[in-house]
Amino acid sequence: MKRVLGFLILCCYFGIIGFSGTSYAAQVSEVEIPDDDCPDGSNFDQMKPGEVLIDDTDNMDRTLIDQSYTREYNYQRSSVPISDSRLSNLHGRQGLKTLAFYLQQNFNHRKGASKTAHGVIATGYGDCWGLSDFAVEVLTKNGYTVKLVQGRSSQSNAHRWLEVQLEDGSWTTFDPSLVTKKYHYKPYWYRCAQKNQVLGVYCP
Numbered sequence: 001m002k003r004v005l006g007f008l009i010l011c012c013y014f015g016i017i018g019f020s021g022t023s024y025a026a027q028v029s030e031v032e033i034p035d036d037d038c039p040d041g042s043n044f045d046q047m048k049p050g051e052v053l054i055d056d057t058d059n060m061d062r063t064l065i066d067q068s069y070t071r072e073y074n075y076q077r078s079s080v081p082i083s084d085s086r087l088s089n090l091h092g093r094q095g096l097k098t099l100a101f102y103l104q105q106n107f108n109h110r111k112g113a114s115k116t117a118h119g120v121i122a123t124g125y126g127d128c129w130g131l132s133d134f135a136v137e138v139l140t141k142n143g144y145t146v147k148l149v150q151g152r153s154s155q156s157n158a159h160r161w162l163e164v165q166l167e168d169g170s171w172t173t174f175d176p177s178l179v180t181k182k183y184h185y186k187p188y189w190y191r192c193a194q195k196n197q198v199l200g201v202y203c204p
Contacts, residue, residue, distance in 0.1 A: 090142040092167050099138055100179040100188040107131065109182040131176040132160040136202055139164060139174075143204040147171070153193035161193070 090098055106124065113125035117134040120126035126134065132148060139146050145165040153159040161175035178186040 087138050095142060096164060096174055096188055099135065103131065103176050103179050104185055107180065109177045109180040128160045128177040132162055135162055135174065135176040140202050140204050146202045148199045149195050150197045150199055151193035151195040159193040
């Protein structure tokens, strides 16, 4: 009787272990990330274009909106000579893709780097202010209407990026910082900050 009881105990013991092992394996398989699923989002061919924003420029002065901002931060716009033929004849979303690729190939984001388009061209580096300044220059020269916006991100209280008007009148995000090597070549329409201010609206 003792032998039978011992045998039953052993069977139950190993049965429980086997059941637990199967359950755990099923749980693991449910959370596995497929090999072709890029966790940082850089596989953007499968993504839809970025958020289309409401056009709120109707009641805005189509120059720098807050002149006190210019005085406080000495943010003076000037024409930057951009002679690279790759940055001419840009139109629509394809033009934004071309500019994003140019930024990827020629510049990188660096904290504390230049805050102006001139400095970005001279050094190859810019912070979000400088890269945005460069992108505004290129886009307005190509006929785009552009908003320079600022907001709070996890790393900055004053992150800058652009909102660009497309040919159908809608607006799309263009963040020249996130497309650089430092941020793993994210799509231009990615956003990493919550907008809280429109600094300027620029027309061609």
